[in-house]
Amino acid sequence: MNRPEGPVLVGTDLSARSDRAIDRAFQLAQEWNTRLVVVHAIEAGSPLVDDTALADRAIRAVLPEPHSTIVDILPSIGPAPSTISAAARSSGSRLVVTGVARMNHVGDYFVGTAVDHMVRTADVPVLVVKQRPHQAYRAMLVATDCSDCSRHALLHAAQMFPHIPMHLVHAFHVPYEGWLKSDETRADITRTAEAEVNAFLDDADIPDEIRSRITTHVDYGEVHRVVMAAAGRLGADLVVLGTHGRSGFIRSVIGSRAEELLRAVPLDTLMIRAGH
Numbered sequence: 219m220n221r222p223e224g225p226v227l228v229g230t231d232l233s234a235r236s237d238r239a240i241d242r243a244f245q246l247a248q249e250w251n252t253r254l255v256v257v258h259a260i261e262a263g264s265p266l267v268d269d270t271a272l273a274d275r276a277i278r279a280v281l282p283e284p285h286s287t288i289v290d291i292l293p294s295i296g297p298a299p300s301t302i303s304a305a306a307r308s309s310g311s312r313l314v315v316t317g318v319a320r321m322n323h324v325g326d327y328f329v330g331t332a333v334d335h336m337v338r339t340a341d342v343p344v345l346v347v348k349q350r351p352h353q354a355y356r357a358m359l360v361a362t363d364c365s366d367c368s369r370h371a372l373l374h375a376a377q378m379f380p381h382i383p384m385h386l387v388h389a390f391h392v393p394y395e396g397w398l399k400s401d402e403t404r405a406d407i408t409r410t411a412e413a414e415v416n417a418f419l420d421d422a423d424i425p426d427e428i429r430s431r432i433t434t435h436v437d438y439g440e441v442h443r444v445v446m447a448a449a450g451r452l453g454a455d456l457v458v459l460g461t462h463g464r465s466g467f468i469r470s471v472i473g474s475r476a477e478e479l480l481r482a483v484p485l486d487t488l489m490i491r492a493g494h
Contacts, residue, residue, distance in 0.1 A: 385452050
């Protein structure tokens with residue numbers, strides 16, 4: 219399987235709040251030997267609107283290497299989410315990178331409605347950067363509800379990061395805790411969940427070379443708690459979520475669970491929509 223091609227695209231509001239996303243995007247562009255497209259959504263009335271040279275200097279000033287030859291600067295006028303999605307399409311980018319800071323004067327944050335907009339409209343995966351990057355990613359955690367869309371996310375993430383371990387985490391939960399009073403009942407439910415994960419991995423669409431990189435983890439509990447605990451225990455520094463999963467994990471358009479995970483998990487989160 220081949221790694222997706224095209225440049226990496228990152229959005230910035232020119233503040234220090236965008237530093238982490240820019241640094242990670244720059245690191246990924248270097249790692250993948252591709253170009254970095256840096257987008258700044260300019261507000262109407264800004265002096266940057268009519269002065270492209272000033273805009274170029276202002277945007278390059280926030281880069282870790284302002285004079286890097288791998289960088290393309292793209293100042294644009296309009297709301298950040300739609301501007302970035304359009305820029306990703308026009309540049310043929312393989313990935314959109316963003317932070318959690320406010321990205322325009324309206325007050326949008328790339329957690330919640332703005333992430334929802336980005337994942338629904340961007341033609342490529344969206345990486346939400348939360349941690350300051352000190353090195354390349356070392357291990358990824360793929361949260362799964364055993365749906366086709368989470369399998370798609372697993373395969374796409376494996377292509378993007380072909381040399382790091384993959385931990386597949388499945389959280390199962392019974393609404394009425396009283397059902398689990400018996401150790402035998404809990405063991406039966408656990409075995410059922412494990413069988414579901416094994417069937418998920420046995421799918422013919424998953425090549426053996428990817429399957430060999432995967433370690434499975436089946437844990438009882440609310441999904442965000444299971445994911446956070448597993449990430450800490452396993453040393454994962456990248457969480458992968460597939461969107462358009464079945465109700466109860468990821469709803470049809472980034473629902474409450476995905477937003478909950480984005481807010482609760484303090485790790486970089488890669489959102490991969492079915493169809494990418």
